[in-house]
Amino acid sequence: MSARDSILRRLRAAPPGQLVLPPDVPAFYAAVREQAPATDRAARIELFCERMSFWRGEIVRVTPGNWAETLRVLCVTKGVNSLLYGPRGPHAATLEAAGIKGLKPYDRPVDEWKPELFRDTDAGFTSTRGGIAETGTLVVWPDDKEPRLMSLVPPIHFALLDANAICDTPFEAMSAQGWISDKPVAMPSNALFISGPSKTADIQITLAYGAHGPKELVILLLLGEGES
Amino acid sequence: MNAPENTQTLSFIPASEFKQRTTEAVADAHLRQSFRSAMDFLMAKRAAQFPDADALEAQRALAEHIRRYSLSRLPELLEKLERQLTANGIQVHWAENAEQANAIIVGIAQKHSAELMVKGKSMVSEETELNHAMEAAGIAALESDMGEYIVQLDGEKPSHIIMPAIHKTKQQIARLFAEKVPGASYTESVDELIGIGRAVLREKFMAAEIGLSGVNFAVAETGTLCLVENEGNGRMCTTVPDVHIAITGIEKVVEKLEHVPPLLNLLTRSATGQIITTYFNMISRPRQPGELDGPKEVHLVLLDNGRTQAYADEQMRATLQCIRCGACMNHCPVYTRIGGHAYGTTYPGPIGEIISPHMMGLAATHALPTASTLCGACGEVCPVKIPIPDLLIRLRAEATHDARPGHAPLVGQGAARSALMDFVWAGWAALYSRPALYRAFVWLATRFRFLTPPMQSGWTVSRTPLKPAPRTLREQLAGRHLKT
Known part of the structure; x- marks a missing residue:
């Protein structure tokens, strides 16, 4: 008998125990929400910024008109000589028109240029699918246009976040993406919640940033024109 | 087949040695100071996350409900998980014991002529002693979690499931790096020490053919493997190498993605007092056509290793509710005094005392359930409400008595009898x-x-x-x- 079959047979041979009904997670969160004061967009933005700053995420408030120029200036001040971007991504045209020095397209499989990605790429730029206020988190959904390693390998990660896409909780963020619903959409190959730059407290519980992933996370928080 | 012959003999430690090790550990003032201050810190961090006792109670009740529901449908959910993962292009393997799990992983590595495997944090791979099996097959297995990297470099094992190198001071780590890492000079700056580890391991992520990880939650309905981490090494191991192998105990499955947020919330808050970790990584597929990175193959190894024995008993089944946060050990007066190594098992502290007898048999582990004052702190902080003190008492009885009528004997049943x-x-x-x-x-x-x-x-x-x-x-x- 295969390992699979004997494991399943042992599990099925066990006494069934008490009947446990399915937990109603959406109802639990709905009840929590009813008790909590209602949040509005401004409160969500404020909480997001507070929590993300706690994780050492750097927040830069931008508008649709100035974010690319702001990014260009940030690259200069941070000494970024190469900025990785997705040439078929949603913001490619804006980035290419911004005059950023060392703009580097992620345009071939990683296998062909791994050493360059690891040793010679200062920063990566990605879009995001949303944010989470309660936890200070970005929802990142890498795909064929903005691959997985862009937000991981370069020492600085720039992320563009639409302030309108900030939810209150992880549960609401998953619902907003359509992952939690009566008819959930298929999960992407890889989906991420990112809360600050990588960190560790493994040596004498002393917090250190830049463990294996980015040392810096910079959020370009996209507000309405005239709002910042 | 009903009495599973799947106890692990690799890490057999005679129960008599446990007492000797505890005596040595208690006499080590340095070790006691390390653990005392670290556990005080972690307890305070956790407490700060739960200011409202009623809200915490409601969250624990929900988390317990989710885990009990998942276990009540375990065989069905495992089949559903297998179906969905397979449909997503992830290959599923089953292992009854450590030896089978290691053979599967070595086999995959050999198929790819791998020379190096980088490992994200996985307690299940510690449980199977995978590193030994890989080395025996001539394949280097390198731990990449900073704490795990440090203990591996020093030829040790983790002393805590969340903070593997908690027993070491920065001076000890500074000496270790200066001695063992080529080109590293002595520094007591934690930032510089982490920088040394980062530089070494980045080269390894690039070179490795295989990346190994554990799993925090496996979602049956969507075929998603969820990983919780702060360092980014988990993402490196699961994204950079061509092949990603995940290994997990069979109990980690939940039915729906909506069951994950309540567990994730309590896991990180209970473990390290964080609202969330830096990364929450949801993996549902290998690299798809047109995608430029990500592993070309993803495998999941589902391991039993004694878990079906715990499952067979309605009371002991609760052991499998565990989400491995480590809060029980952080709050255990015995763990705080003797540290993780004295237990001699992969999982130390209260959870180790109730899970190890199923993995290694009572003959090797019957002393562990006695290493408790039954103060009840472990059960009180457990985010999924495992009645740990009741289970300790139960295992003490099983170690000194015949099996109850109508119950199959545990492996090593009555081993402590004299x-x-x-x-x-x-x-x-x-x-x-x-x-x-x-x-x-x-x-x-x-x-x-x-x-x-x-x-x-x-x-x-x-x-x-x-x-x-x-x-x-x-x-x-x-x-x-x-x-x-």
């Missing part, structure tokens, strides 16, 4: 169930108290000798009655 102990208890039962005999005994005991030996084996090592009172309690009460 003829002397049986004789003593039989005598005790005889005395206490026969009043005449009892009175005669206490009369003799009080009158011949001068015969009590001054040295009483282990008792008098740190306590005054036991000596009966000059008169029995009955006599004393009678005397008092007369006086008033």
Whole structure:
């Protein structure tokens, strides 16, 4: 008998125990929400910024008109000589028109240029699918246009976040993406919640940033024109 | 097949050695200081996350419900998970024991002619001692979690499931790096030490053909493997190498993605007092056509290794609710004093005391459930409400008795039984169930108290000798009655 079959047979041979009904997670969160004061967009933005700053995420408030120029200036001040971007991504045209020095397209499989990605790429730029206020988190959904390693390998990660896409909780963020619903959409190959730059407290519980992933996370928080 | 022959012999440690190791650990002032301060820190961090006791109780009740529901449908959910993962292009393997799991992983690595495997944090791979199996097959297995990297470099094992190198000071780590890492000079700066580890490991992520990880939650309905981490090494291991192998115990499956947020919330808050970790990584597919990175193959190894034995008993099934946050050990007065290594098992502390007997058999582990004062702190902080003290008492009984009627014996059932102990208890039962005999005994005991030996084996090592009172309690009460 295969390992699979004997494991399943042992599990099925066990006494069934008490009947446990399915937990109603959406109802639990709905009840929590009813008790909590209602949040509005401004409160969500404020909480997001507070929590993300706690994780050492750097927040830069931008508008649709100035974010690319702001990014260009940030690259200069941070000494970024190469900025990785997705040439078929949603913001490619804006980035290419911004005059950023060392703009580097992620345009071939990683296998062909791994050493360059690891040793010679200062920063990566990605879009995001949303944010989470309660936890200070970005929802990142890498795909064929903005691959997985862009937000991981370069020492600085720039992320563009639409302030309108900030939810209150992880549960609401998953619902907003359509992952939690009566008819959930298929999960992407890889989906991420990112809360600050990588960190560790493994040596004498002393917090250190830049463990294996980015040392810096910079959020370009996209507000309405005239709002910042 | 009903009595699973899947106990792990690799890390067999005689139970008698446990007592010796605890004596050594308690005498090590340095170690005690390390653990005391670290556990105080973690307890305070957790407490700060739960200011509202009622809200915490509601969250724990929900988390317990989710875990109990998942376990109640475990065989069905495992099949559903397998179906969905396979549909997503992830290959599923099953292993009854450590040896089978290691053979599967070595096999995959050999198929790819791999020379190097980088490992994200996985306690299950510690459980199977995968690194030994890989090395025996000529494949290097390198730990990449900073704490795991440090203990591996020093030829040690983790002493805590969340903070593997918690027993080491930065001075010890500084000396270790200066000695073992080529080109590293001595520094006590934590930032610089982490920088040294980062530089070494980035080269390895690039070079490795295989990346290994654990799994925090496996979602059956969507076929998603969820990983919780702060460092980014988990993402490196699951994204950079061509092949990603995840290994997990069969109990980690949940039905729906909506079951994950409540568990994630309690996991990170209970473990390190964080609202969330830096990365929450949801993996549902290998690299798809048109995608430029990500592993080309993803495998999941589902491991039993004694878990079905715990599952077979309705009370002990609760052991499998565990989400491996480590809060029970952080709050355990015994763990805090002896540290993680003294247990000699992969999982130390209260959770280790109730899960290890199923993995390694009671013959090797019967002393572990006795390493508790039954103060109840572990059960009180457990985010999924595992009744750990009840399970400790149950395992103590199983170690000294035959299996209950209608229950299959556990591996090592009755291993702690001794003829002397049986004789003593039989005598005790005889005395206490026969009043005449009892009175005669206490009369003799009080009158011949001068015969009590001054040295009483282990008792008098740190306590005054036991000596009966000059008169029995009955006599004393009678005397008092007369006086008033």
